[in-house]
Amino acid sequence: MRMKLDRRTFLAGSSALAILPYVSFARAADRTNPIIALDTDIGNLDPGNRVGTTESNIIRSVCQTLVRFEPGKTSWTNDAAKEIKQISDTEFDFELNRGQMFTGGFGEMTADDVKYSFDRFIDGDKNGKKLTYADDMEALKAVEVTGKYTGKLILKHPSAALWLIGLCDASGAILSKKAVEQLGDKIATTLIGSGPMTLKEWRPKEQFVLAANPDYKGPYKPHFEELTGKIIPEHKTAFLSYQAKELDFTAFDADQLNTAKRLPDTKVIDIPGIDYTWIGINVEKGDLADLKVRQAIRWAIDVDAIIQGAYSGATSRAKTLLAPGLLGNWADAPLYTRDVAKAQALVAETGKTGLTFTFTCLNDATSLAVAQIAQANLAEIGITLTINAMDSGAYWALGADDASKDLELTLIPYTSKFDPSFQTQWFLASQIGLWNWQRWNSPEFDKLHQEGLETLDTAKREEIYINMQKLLDESASCIWITHGRNFFVDAAWLKPMFLPNGKDWQFEFFDKA
Amino acid sequence: MTRSQRTAAFIASRLASVMLTIAGATLLLFLMVRLVPGDFTSVMLGPRATPVLRAQITHDMGLDRSMVEQLWLFASRAATGNFGEDVVSHRPILDIVLDVVPNTLALAFSALALAMVVGIPIGVIAALKPGSWLDSGLALLSISFITTPTLVVSVILFLIFAIGLHWLPVAGAGNPGDIADRLQHLVLPSVALALGWVGYISRLVRAALLDTLAELHVRTLRAYGVSEYRIVGLYALKLALVPVVSILGIGLGDLIGSSVVVEIIFARPGIGSLIFNSIAQRNYPVVQACIVFIVAFYIVANLVVDMINAGLDPRIAAGRG
Amino acid sequence: MAISLRNLSVNYSLQQGTAHALRGVSLDIEKGQMHGLVGESGSGKSTVAFALMGLLANNANVTSGTATIEGKSFDLTKRNATADLRGRGMAMIFQDPMLSLNPVFTIGTQLCEVLRRRTPGSDRKTQGAMAEDALAKVRLSNPGRRMNQYPHELSGGMRQRVVIAMALLSEPALLIADEPTTALDVTVEAQIMREIIGLRDRIGCAVLLITHSLGLVTEYCDAISVLYAGEKLESGTVRQVQRQPGHPYTRMLFDCEVPIDRERHADASQNRFTVIAGDLPDPRRRPPGCIFNARCDVSFEDCAVVSPGDYPVRNDDSHSARCLRLATP
């Protein structure tokens, strides 16, 4: 058994009061390397089995990918690859740079390593177990090695998504075959890469330290020697910690915006999100199967009040599934501004009275605020809502085992990726019983989705996705709330960098202002 | 029987009862989890219940075998610290628990030390002049300390010293390796955790000391001219500490329990916040491992307390305590 | 040098009023002698001891009294007047040896604590040797081992020997033994008394033996004082008092003592002189006249009115009693 209770920790504990608090602690002014906050700890550093964005951000900065996102953009340039040649819609040749060394003495990167890394997504891990993120590489059929540094990617079908959510992102990280085989199960906690940074230290639940990798051969040299990430689960705490100058950068919640704007030596960064939060209505459940009831609910719920009350008015309301800026955003989508008379009329048409529904949501403050506003709104048209707030574990468990069949109204927050197909897939008939909690079943929608996947022409895809959103709108199964907005406070001396969604941070591009 | 034989017999009997309690606690924990309605693999895996994982859990925990075998499997693994692999991070659960344990132990022990260092003198001072205004003032103070929930103390300390005055850090456990920093991060949480026990210990010391001072052997010492300071501070105090020490075992359990609230408020990594977060994520294997650890720690702490008391009061080991 | 106590009066303030525990009690104890102070429970005999030691309870109040010990005189009305003497000029042996030692310290530690005061500056080793020697002197078996034992490992008699050894170590001028054998087996009584005598002879101190047992007094003491309801009714040498008790109370005491002398109950409360009819007077309101009047079998009219003084018995100045019958009009 490994006990880490060292003498120092113990002494520190028992003499806590002996040393009084007047010794001032490390302040921003003394710092040359940034300390930032992350709300989630590292869960698993295996790129294919990662748990959340914390790991993908680390993986992208520690490992090389064939092509790397440019700073703050969804366009990419070569990184590990010296050249990528398109042979056809489904065939690509690649050639690696020479002399790209894995840290820890695992040698030079070869095409074998690329094949090995990507094959794990196709064939599963060493035990044949499917990787959690295997679907990111769904379109990839095989990797062929043609030389020490050259190889070929063969696709099942033409795919725009493979590059955006697969090869450029953490799933595309190129691992050392030797290292993975040698590490065995430790791959979950050890990350060997050849990228701009190295994971120098990780104290679970406390912090991790990324350091510049001196051996990195690629085009992007990190600007800081070290970057420390503190694990602070609550944004509120992280924000307070930032105010106390313990941190240089953190995300914060919308309701702190005014406070943030008043802080000295601080830049407030405000990035419109591409995620989507909506109230899903189960179209199979009891009275909700009646389209008019769903429409009445849509007219009754005051989304603008929700934006004010739950999001402090700091974000704008969503009209549709795909956020502005994404391919397929439906700019002319109808806006349902609260109309109690219309809602009451619709309810009257159905002849139903004493409607009672359950509103399921997560138990965080924002969700609860949304729920309580919806509750008050619907009470005015004679619909009683019972709020069922769940912790995240119980809530997301609804996605398994058809547990969602008893849901009625549900507040659902989903994250987005840059390809619209990633968003639309959750509304397919095949997802009923899994993540399609509206249980809305439209063969037409499903057909369009498949078409969208296999189409490469941007204009054509745009049209496909707008049509899909029109179908969703007609169903009145979704009341769109917001695409979210990401707020960060940032010490004046630091210049952070993220992809346009505001969620994917590019540690390798963090810089002095 | 000689004294050492008696002590050995005492330790053996305590160990035996500790083993029984641990066995019982394991059984209870096992039943608690098994009696949850619904398919057990769904209960354990929650949102991550894929058929592959289900099969793995079924195999790992022996769900296809008899209840007795399952219990045996569970108990023997708990005894060896083999809690399996976390389905979220694929790391050994034992590692996940041990990662955070030092933080909580540092917190609990510093709170306990603080409670004793402050509580015992307050109790002694109050006992020196029973009935005086000082005594009744300290009594009210102590009882306020006891009754103010840790939640309230934490929030108020946090507001004043971390947010208001910026004297002490807001979040976390401090930089690894930087002792001063870690100490600063420990101050508020341990004070918050200790305050109730300051009050409790001081009242207990006062009561026990007054009881002891009324005993006849104190009169003997006085009759032989032993100074009042030595009587109170040495002879009576040692005897009065026996009930105090026996309560400390319970105290440690209570401190670890309350550490959940403190660790959440001060965003400290620790076993309390680990349990809380694991419950929120429905990560029951981790919750289970944490609870096994806490219960074992609690029971062992009580055993240690018994040993200390046997050292303080030789009558306990002789079975006349 | 004699030890004398003059005019000691002690009150206890109770919720129900003020109880007069002692009224004008005087005693004289010769050096090298053992003086027996006899009385029933509640007569105030232990109060005498604690007043001398300055160990009275907080609600006790010494209204008058002077003690003269080794030529120095002490005003007992002052709190802690004799504090300086504790452990040096005075020592005490208590009624209940089971409770009079601290249970969580070894015998050795507690003996050495006495020496800390008696011989300040001596090192631990010397103190240990002295303590062990004292245990040997009170004839405790295996003294070396006893030093490291705790009180609960010793029998009552052995513990009383330990307390006697403490007294021995403090080399007092006055040793007060408060019912030293009451809580012990009758068979141990003689041994303990022998140790007390031995101690007196070794140091040459005065001993005040407080007891309700006339048997003990007649067997071991040189002089005797009889206390009743806070007043001294008679005092003299044991021989004088035994031959001719001056006070009817003393006579009655002797009358009932003999038969119960050798068959005492384990419970001290059962040993009261129940044979004397009647109860003690209310300590809060002293009746006028003789304090013993209500229970006296030879009282006459004046006894209820006139408070008697101390009158010599048989014209012997060293033997006096407080009975009107002795008053020569």
Next chain:
Amino acid sequence: MSGIFATLKRICSERDGRLGLAFTCLILMFALVGPLVSPDPNAIDIKARFAAPGLAHLLGTDNLGRDLLARTSVGTRYALTLAVIIVVISSIIGSLIGIIAGIVGSWIDRAVAAVFDIVNAFPPLILAFALIALYGNGSATFVLLVTVVFIPQFGRMARARAKTLRNLSFIEAERMLAVHPITIVVRHYLPNVAGPIIVLASMNLPVVIAFEASLSFLGFGVQPPKSSLGTLIKDGFISINQSWWPTVAAALVLAIATLGATLLGEALRRVIDPKSTRAR
């Protein structure tokens, strides 16, 4: 009735008792009268979010513009009600189990004692946590599960009392006369166990109040839009940058409630059971 009056009189005869009574009355007033005179605690007014204390809202408003004074007093009422229910149920169930175990004796008694010991080996908050996480968070389930945590304390006390009573001669005599066991329990056991159980219950009330607050702070128990003291502290804590007073107000109410209940409980103990000296 006169008994209650006499008890109150004796409680008032000392400082701690008076203080306890005063604090308790204050909190009770707040919990009972507050909701009657203040606006609807659930009325949402988005325009008045985070209003500072003023004439319209004495304690200001929360993130949905709801009156915090009203929410705090309703929350206090909720917390107190819940605590009383939990204490009453666990003391009744605990006493019954304890009495039965004490009377029946033999292996049943030893088994019950062992179960109590084992439950006590779990720190209460952690045990409650695990139970709630496993068995759900509905109001009824919540009360039931917290009750389970507190049963052993009452059970132990009742069991100890029952065992001493069992050996008393008059009960033995009645048993030999074949008086129905239920009659014996009602006639002798219940009245004799009631005193100490009432004392223990009153001493446990503040513990349960604090316990419920901790749990609701962590998100267990009460469901929105209802509020409890713990959720008020938590909600205030989340918006601590907007305003600190909602947190402090709820925290103060909680502290006064537990202090008052403790002082009153101790005074009650001194009246009912003057011999015992232990504080907890």
